[in-house]
Every structure is written in C-alpha cells, then in structure tokens.
Amino acid sequence: MIPMIDLKKQYRDIEEEVLREIKEVLESGQYILGPKVRSFEKEVARYHNVRNAIGVASGTDALNLALKAIEVGEGDEVITTPFTFFATIEAIIYQGARPVFVDIEPDTFNIDTDQIEARITSKTKAILPVHIFGHPANMEILVDMADSYGISIVEDCAQAFGAHIRGRKVGTFGTCGCFSFYPSKNLGGYGDGGLVITNDDEIAERIRIIRNHGSPGGYINKKIGLNSRLDELQAAILRVKLKRIDSYNELRRRHAKYYTERLSDLVACPVEKEGYCHVYHQYTIRTALRDMIREGLKKRGISSVVYYPIPMHLQDALRFLGYRAGDFPVAEAASKEVLSLPIYPELTEDEQELVCKTIEEALHNTNVQY
Numbered sequence: 001m002i003p004m005i006d007l008k009k010q011y012r013d014i015e016e017e018v019l020r021e022i023k024e025v026l027e028s029g030q031y032i033l034g035p036k037v038r039s040f041e042k043e044v045a046r047y048h049n050v051r052n053a054i055g056v057a058s059g060t061d062a063l064n065l066a067l068k069a070i071e072v073g074e075g076d077e078v079i080t081t082p083f084t085f086f087a088t089i090e091a092i093i094y095q096g097a098r099p100v101f102v103d104i105e106p107d108t109f110n111i112d113t114d115q116i117e118a119r120i121t122s123k124t125k126a127i128l129p130v131h132i133f134g135h136p137a138n139m140e141i142l143v144d145m146a147d148s149y150g151i152s153i154v155e156d157c158a159q160a161f162g163a164h165i166r167g168r169k170v171g172t173f174g175t176c177g178c179f180s181f182y183p184s185k186n187l188g189g190y191g192d193g194g195l196v197i198t199n200d201d202e203i204a205e206r207i208r209i210i211r212n213h214g215s216p217g218g219y220i221n222k223k224i225g226l227n228s229r230l231d232e233l234q235a236a237i238l239r240v241k242l243k244r245i246d247s248y249n250e251l252r253r254r255h256a257k258y259y260t261e262r263l264s265d266l267v268a269c270p271v272e273k274e275g276y277c278h279v280y281h282q283y284t285i286r287t288a289l290r291d292m293i294r295e296g297l298k299k300r301g302i303s304s305v306v307y308y309p310i311p312m313h314l315q316d317a318l319r320f321l322g323y324r325a326g327d328f329p330v331a332e333a334a335s336k337e338v339l340s341l342p343i344y345p346e347l348t349e350d351e352q353e354l355v356c357k358t359i360e361e362a363l364h365n366t367n368v369q370y
C-alpha cells in the first residue's frame with residue numbers, strides 16, 4: 001500500500017521534539033495567542049524576509065482576512081483561476097465580491113497572465129493567483145500588471161510554502177501572501193491552521209484585529225471581526241516542522257526528479273520554469289489515459305488523486321456566476337487528464353519504483369505517447 005502522503009511516518013521521525021513542545025504548551029497554561037504563536041510568526045516572517053506574519057485559524061481564513069483587510073467588498077471583482085481548491089473562490093464570495101475567472105497555462109496549471117488584461121474592469125479590486133501544486137504563478141508579470149492598473153495582489157500560497165522565483169519566495173510579491181497548515185500541506189500542522197504575511201504594517205494590524213473579534217485587546221472592539229486565531233499547540237508543532245521545511249521541500253524535489261526521469265516518455269510530467277523553484281506539494285502528471293493508469297495503480301494498492309475533477313466555473317455552488325462549459329477550455333481539459341501521484345518527503349525509492357512500474361504496465365498495450 002502506498003498512500004498519497006504518510007503523515008505517521010513523518011511524525012515518528014520528529015516525535016520526541018513534537019511531544020516536548022506539546023508538553024511545554026500544556027504545562028504553560030497559555031493556549032491562545034501566547035509565546036508559541038508569537039515565536040512562530042517571527043520565524044515565518046524571518047524565513048520570508050517580511051515585516052509581518054499573522055497566524056490565523058486556516059488557509060481559508062488567511063484568504064478571508066487578507067481580502068477583508070485590503071477592503072475587497074460588495075460590488076468588487078477579483079480575478080482568479082478556475083483551477084484551484086474551492087476555498088480560494090469561497091473567500092472572494094464571502095467578501096460579497098465576484099470571482100472573475102481567467103484560464104490557465106496548460107503546463108504549470110497556473111493562471112495564464114496573457115489573458116488577464118482583457119478581464120480587468122473598473123470594478124477589479126484584486127488579482128488572486130494560486131501557486132497550484134507548488135509551482136509559483138507568473139508573479140513578475142502579475143506585479144507589473146497590478147501596479148500599472150493600481151490593483152492589489154493577494155497570493156494563495158496554500159500549496160507552496162518555500163517555493164520561489166529567482167530566490168524571492170511566494171507570498172512576498174503581492175500585498176498579502178496566504179498560507180494553509182492543513183495537515184497534508186507541505187508545511188502542515190496536526191489540525192487546522194493558516195497564516196498571512198505582508199510588508200504593509202497597517203494591513204497587518206487590521207488582520208491582527210480582525211482575527212480577534214475586531215479587538216486589539218482589553219475588551220475594546222474597533223471592528224466587526226471574528227474568531228480566527230492560530231492556536232498555541234499548532235504553532236508549537238509547526239515550529240518543529242518549519243526548521244525542516246527546506247529539507248522536506250528538497251526531498252520532494254528529489255522524488256519529483258526521479259518520477260520525471262522514469263515517466264517522461266509515457267505521460268506529460270510537471271514542468272519547472274527557468275528560474276522557478278517548484279516545491280511539489282503535488283506531483284501531477286497529465287495524460288489522456290489517466291483513468292487507465294488510476295485503475296492500474298488502485299489494483300496494486302497505490303493511491304492517486306484527481307486534483308481537480310471539476311473546474312470552479314462548473315461547480316454547482318457557483319452556477320449563479322453564469323459561466324458555462326467551454327468558457328475555460330484549458331482548465332476543462334486539464335480536469336479530464338490530470339492525476340496526482342504519491343509524493344512526500346519520506347517516500348522511498350522502492351515505493352517510487354513500484355509506482356513507475358505500475359504505470360508502465362498499465363500503459364503497456366497502448367501506443368499513446370507524449
């Protein structure tokens with residue numbers, strides 16, 4: 001059996017340190033917005049070389065609070081990708097704004113920056129790129145575009161902690177960078193968690209206040225906020241993993257290289273653009289024979305997942321936006337052909353070899369090649 005990710009294996013490697021951290025929190029009596037959250041925020045800010053990092057309850061709330069803090073609201077439009085996890089879109093709609101989709105690049109699956117300008121209107125308040133599967137979106141072009149139109153960028157970095165473009169980490173290009181620490185993320189806690197980074201002190205202060213009932217403390221309420229705090233236990237656990245994130249990402253990259261060497265004659269393998277650093281939160285292949293491969297893997301007890309089978313503009317919940325099949329052909333084709341394979345730092349070469357052999361076998365009697 002090969003799972004998509006083996007969190008128990010990773011836990012065993014860091015068990016002693018994690019348990020020590022957890023015990024410290026439990027014995028401290030401080031469980032909400034205490035020293036572990038403050039330290040973690042400082043460490044993440046240092047890692048990204050930014051002025052502020054604010055821990056929140058989830059990646060979804062990181063997006064919600066960032067959009068609220070830049071004052072996206074009723075009547076505004078936010079340009080984004082239809083090829084993402086639903087939370088990206090929910091956060092836009094929660095502000096009362098409208099998501100405006102732009103099709104994706106067929107190789108990286110990220111928003112196609114060549115198609116954005118045609119969608120910018122007087123209502124466009126922000127662009128929300130998603131660094132999907134861990135490959136950075138085309139941020140250099142996006143930043144120039146957003147600057148020239150006077151619109152903000154909020155980056156969805158939920159799948160890309162540590163990814164960078166020529167050394168500049170994702171999350172530091174836009175006004176805000178939003179992270180998720182959902183357990184399966186490349187930096188994941190043992191529960192829900194999220195974080196926003198920003199160099200704008202005023203926006204950081206707004207997010208700090210909003211996450212805590214609109215209060216800077218002392219039962220003074222300056223805004224309508226909500227309860228969206230990263231808790232001490234998660235921060236303590238995440239500190240242990242943050243120390244290792246670069247080596248975890250390096251291992252993912254090594255596994256990706258192995259897969260690509262073995263599979264590139266059989267399927268379309270993920271690309272890494274020149275100067276970009278992909279952290280392979282997912283290793284996603286593309287082939288018209290996806291379902292045949294999936295079946296073959298399943299028979300051998302090897303997991304694989306289709307991220308994402310339905311692009312956002314075709315989701316039932318978003319029908320009210322008025323999009324139709326055919327509106328974003330590249331995203332729609334990708335949904336029919338993508339398959340994510342097991343990838344996590346602790347994956348062994350034997351396991352990878354079995355995945356590759358099984359794919360070879362599944363395709364053995366076909367002539368289709370990429």
Ligand SMILES: Cc1ncc(COP(=O)(O)O)c(C=O)c1O
Pocket residue numbers: 058059060061084085087088130156158159179180181182192193194
């Ligand atoms: C691209 C993307 N955005 C947002 C989220 C939401 O994060 P969370 O599950 O922590 O709310 C996720 C992951 O779940 C995601 O993959």
